[in-house]
Amino acid sequence: MTTFRGVDHVGVGVADTDAAVRFYGQVGFGDVLFDYTGDVPGPDRRARVVMLANAGATPIGPGRIKLVQVLDGDGPPPPPAGGGWGELGICEICLHARGVAGVHRQLVAAGADSLMEPLDAAVDPHEVSLDIAYVADPWQGKLELIEWTGLWKSLPGGPRAEGVNHVAFGVADIDRTRAFYEQLGFTEMLFESTEFFDPMAPWYPGEPPGQHMIMLLSAQGAGIEPVVLAPPGPDCRGEWGHIGPFEFAVGVGNLEQGVARLRDLGVELRGAPQTLDVGTGEWRYAYFRDPDDLHVSLVEARY
Ligand SMILES: [Fe+2]
Numbered sequence: 001m002t003t004f005r006g007v008d009h010v011g012v013g014v015a016d017t018d019a020a021v022r023f024y025g026q027v028g029f030g031d032v033l034f035d036y037t038g039d040v041p042g043p044d045r046r047a048r049v050v051m052l053a054n055a056g057a058t059p060i061g062p063g064r065i066k067l068v069q070v071l072d073g074d075g076p077p078p079p080p081a082g083g084g085w086g087e088l089g090i091c092e093i094c095l096h097a098r099g100v101a102g103v104h105r106q107l108v109a110a111g112a113d114s115l116m117e118p119l120d121a122a123v124d125p126h127e128v129s130l131d132i133a134y135v136a137d138p139w140q141g142k143l144e145l146i147e148w149t150g151l152w153k154s155l156p157g158g159p160r161a162e163g164v165n166h167v168a169f170g171v172a173d174i175d176r177t178r179a180f181y182e183q184l185g186f187t188e189m190l191f192e193s194t195e196f197f198d199p200m201a202p203w204y205p206g207e208p209p210g211q212h213m214i215m216l217l218s219a220q221g222a223g224i225e226p227v228v229l230a231p232p233g234p235d236c237r238g239e240w241g242h243i244g245p246f247e248f249a250v251g252v253g254n255l256e257q258g259v260a261r262l263r264d265l266g267v268e269l270r271g272a273p274q275t276l277d278v279g280t281g282e283w284r285y286a287y288f289r290d291p292d293d294l295h296v297s298l299v300e301a302r303y
Contacts, residue, residue: 002252014068027095029163041274042270042272046071047071051064054163061163069241085203087236094145095162096163099159103145126191130148145161169294192214193212197211210230221250251300270287270288273285281302
């Protein structure tokens with residue numbers, strides 16, 4: 001029986017991999033697990049792909065970041081236009097942080113723009129407290145910082161960003177998404193909100209939409225935060241490898257068994273499972289179709 005291991009990593013499209021490696025290195029993602037340049041079957045692009053881990057990651061922020069620079073065609077596809085937050089497509093990477101205000105200051109010093117100053121809140125239905133802040137990375141990707149003060153404490157120490165805590169993405173039907181990802185191990189709901197989150201109002205080009213968001217956790221790996229906007233807004237899924245956060249992957253211990261489980265569940269694969277030699281080992285993945293046709297894959301990390 002396959003155990004799905006939550007979100008393993010979030011993929012971010014970049015135009016300059018070296019600059020992005022330097023930036024994310026300053027954010028704590030200093031471990032380069034592989035640095036691969038070549039064909040990427042599945043999406044069928046030629047790309048440079050760098051998998052980054054954070055040595056300070058704890059179980060509450062275990063996810064990694066994958067940088068992708070598309071090299072063929074016209075190069076990296078531009079970011080989808082008109083996105084505020086929560087339109088169809090991947091819209092943020094959230095890092096768990098110890099000391100959100102301190103990490104926010106560090107990121108701004110490293111070249112990020114502040115999108116939301118640090119604030120604290122508590123979320124329903126469990127009244128779990130948290131501190132959050134947002135920055136845009138130098139390529140305008142939304143990077144959230146969160147400290148789940150009411151849920152779990154970081155290891156002791158100074159302010160620091162850990163690994164990925166969750167990934168946010170826009171969907172068309174929140175119940176359909178919840179039912180789908182529940183089958184992939186995201187069984188626990190940490191919060192649900194149907195109220196518009198006011199500090200995000202400046203992010204939308206026009207009148208802010210209604211927001212309905214939930215956060216779903218898996219026993220392992222990072223969580224997911226699907227959002228439905230009303231009205232829906234533009235389609236921000238974009239091409240594979242577009243600049244900014246564009247995909248995420250669910251971890252499995254064994255790709256063949258993970259794929260077999262998807263088949264049992266009636267989930268359609270988008271092409272054959274792939275194994276790439278990335279120098280430090282093998283990157284094994286299989287893209288599949290979720291209810292909103294987002295860029296999502298299973299990954300077995302052997303690197
Ligand atoms: Fe979030």
